[in-house]
Amino acid sequence: MNDWIVAHDATQGKxxxxxxxxxxxxxQHVATPIDVTCYVAMGRxxxxxxxxxxxxxxxxxxDEPN
Ligand SMILES: [Zn+2]
Numbered sequence: 001m002n003d004w005i006v007a008h009d010a011t012q013g014k015x016x017x018x019x020x021x022x023x024x025x026x027x028q029h030v031a032t033p034i035d036v037t038c039y040v041a042m043g044r045x046x047x048x049x050x051x052x053x054x055x056x057x058x059x060x061x062x063d064e065p066n
Pocket of ligand 1: 021022023024025026049050053
C-alpha cells in the first residue's frame, strides 16, 4: 500500500477530490462528478507514477545543500 498517495475530501478547497502524492507534492485534479471507474483508473495511474517517490526528509537531505 502506498499511504503517501491520497485522495482529498470535499473540504480541501482547491484540493477538493484531488489525488495527491504527499512525497513530491504533485496533485492530480479531478473534475467531479466523475464516473467511478474513471476515478479509480486515474488513481491507479497516479499511484503507479508515484509509487517510487522518496520520503520528503530523504529528498531534502539529498537535494538541498544546507
Ligand atoms: Zn510523487
